[in-house]
Amino acid sequence: MASSEFHYDTICAKYGDGIPCPDDFSFPKTVVDKWAQVQPDQLALHWVAHDFSHERKYSYADLSDLSNRAAQVFRDAGLEKGDRVLVQLPRVSGFWFAVLGLMRLGCVPVPGTSLLVAKDLEFRARTASARAFIGDAESCGRFGEVASSVGVSRVFQIRTAGDGGVPSGRVDFDKAVEAVPRGTKCEAEQHSKTDLAIVFFTSGTTGAPKMVLLESEYLLGHTISGLWYRLKPGKLFLCMADLGWAKACYGSMGTFNMGATYFVQPPPPGNFTPNQLIDALHRYPIETLCCPPTIYRSLVSSSAKAYWKANPPRALNHCVGAGEPLNASVIKEFRDLTGGLEVKDGYGQSETVICISNWEGVKVREGSMGKAGPFFQVGIIDEQGRQLSDGEEGEIAIRTDVGGGKTWIFKGYIKNGKVDKRQKTRDGKTWYGTGDRGMRDSDGYFWFVGRDDDVITTSGYRVGPFEVESALKLHPAVAESAAVGSPDLARGELVKAFVILSEEYRDKVRPGTQEEKDLILDIQNTFKKNTGPYKVPREIEFVDTLPKTVSGKIRRVELRDLEKERKKDVLKQIKSKL
The missing domain is CATH 3.40.50.980 (Rossmann fold)
Structure with missing residues (x-):
């Protein structure tokens, strides 16, 4: 058995059956007041x-x-x-x-x-x-x-x-x-552990925000988040989350469950700058950092790298990522920048605590979300709720009739005045379908494909936007991108990428010039060397910004709608052939 209290084997052995929660549980009374006494x-x-x-x-x-x-x-x-x-x-x-x-x-x-x-x-x-x-x-x-x-x-x-x-x-x-x-x-x-304790609204990646009902015992479930952060009394933790995100609940409630210290700093007036974060890590003994992928991408820009090297972190020894999957290339660049720190990617939703993660003792497979948490049974299911085999793509789902899914996920959404638990039962198993698509490999690692509505179908192939965006990031000109399906008469949809250029290329390429055409071709050629040619973006458009939710997730639905509006005539022809 591993000696570290944060090791995957240790927490699975200790918390495999869940975390005991008293019937009269109240987070302030049971957790905060306990630490105030201890x-x-x-x-x-x-x-x-x-x-x-x-x-x-x-x-x-x-x-x-x-x-x-x-x-x-x-x-x-x-x-x-x-x-x-x-x-x-x-x-x-x-x-x-x-x-x-x-x-x-x-x-x-x-x-x-x-x-x-x-x-x-x-x-x-x-x-x-x-x-x-x-x-x-x-x-x-x-x-x-x-x-x-x-x-x-x-x-x-x-x-x-x-x-x-x-x-x-x-x-x-x-x-x-x-x-x-x-x-x-x-x-x-x-107080009761089943009292409604906090309500978040989803970030609205595919539609209007939905109200997520979270019961009192859910807050205790963030003990598992605290273990992922590797927190204990005396440790200082920085979570880069707006206080309206569920991620701030992951961060602060995870911290308080472990009796650790939550570091809070508002951003400067205007937009976030990586230098402020670097300064905080340099000045204070922050040991664990949690950021969305957008921030990690900014930290590996050329100017931020130089500032990081001039102002190295004082105590940082553990980094995690959440919100959206983190590109494998960014994980590698960050590891090179920090001299070996690996960003441990993880997966959770407003509806859950952290349920898939790269834990201590689990070898990181770059681009993977990691393995299921100790008290969650996570699987991949089809539209009918049938569990799929390893290697098959489907919807990421959590068992709600056993383990952590019984207690550490939301009560349901409010829909038409009623509670909608979004569950499917098949073969004696009840699943909560997350609405995210992915696959699990034979070693138990989970891989994210995209939101159900974000998956692109081109010439009969199904393409996840995240794998397109990850391959695009391997070109030095690409700082960030969003891939969507764009109407196409021959393919049904073609893969289109909206790309924000990196600092080094931003002032070198003017719209409508041969330079722009040459760069697009170079990006496509680099892409083909790293993944299947059917995934290559047939169209690439350079943009200054990407539409995002308030929690920083890319709203691909807006880009899809933009393409549909631009290609109304193509859509009419496609529909006339159906």
Whole structure:
């Protein structure tokens, strides 16, 4: 048996049957308060300003106390168990005091990313039947445009630097919490592990966002996320996630389950820059880093590489990736940059905890998501719910009648006022179908193909966009890309790639020139050397940006719709032949 507590064999042996969860489980009471008793002075949150000008540190004792006082503020405002509360905040420490305070009362936080506009907030508030809103000055202003239309009058504002105070009509959250005596205990009379604990909306890669119902015990399931991060008391963890993403729940709840420290830093005004992240890793003893693929791709750009080498990380020893699969070429470039650090890719959804990962002790196969988690049974199924053999492509699915699938995934979606669990039963097995396509090899490694709706069918071949994008990334001119099916009379669909050029090529290629044609041909030739010719993008278009969800996932549906609009005549001819 492996000696490390994070080794795949060790966690499979320890957690193979799941994690015991008391019937009266409450995350703040059972987890946060436990650590506040065991290690009251151990840091839970370490917040740093975007320009490193100041910082704030909160121990587990502080987190317990401030969330209890926040709960009292919400109780005094009339919130009750079961009330859903929309939360839209930047990366401020008050987010956790508020969310944990709501959970103490049995209220249900509904986080939304800071990029949501008033129309998005209106949709979420109406869909979730929200009873209150929590935000900063900016988001409270946005919500004010729609508050009356959704019937929400309770608005709590958390102060941030330079916001000019809290106007009348809103509760000054910070002032209200400060007024509650230290040591106040505020809890619902009863908690249950099956109480609704938090609601996220899906990022809407293929359609309108759906409301994901997550029960209290789900939060304890993020212990497995904490094990993937290799966290324990005293370890500092940085997760590059907007607080409205489910990934922030993976990160912070995984951290708190393990009694570790969550590092929080807001981005600088404007867009993310890799240099700020590099500075944070250089200044602070951050041991584990979690980023989406977009950020890892930015770290291996030529300018970021130079800055990294001049400002090496102080303590970094473990890196993980999530959100979308990470290209094998980027994993290799990052390993070369860091002198051996391998990015451990993993797979999970808003509906789950981490369920497929590259664990300690499992040899990384570049481009693979890794192996199933210790208490999950993951398979590949067809449209009828039949489990497929190794090597066959189908839908990635999780057994919900056994193991972790019974407890550590969502209760269901709200659809037409009813709970939709999105399950299929076949041959005595019940599966939750993720909507993602993939395959498993004979050694138990899972490989991502794409969202069900993203798969391209060309001349009878099925092509996953991720494998196209990974092969494109092998050319030095390609910084990022998105592959979609474009209507074609001969093939039904042809593979088309929208490509963002790397720094080195951005100013060298002008649209409509022979240089552009030559570069496209060179990219296609490089592509053919690395994968099957039927996957080659017949069309390549250079673009400045790609449409993405608020969580950073590429919205290929927008690009497919764009191609359909551009090729209306082709679509008409195709349909006339059917």
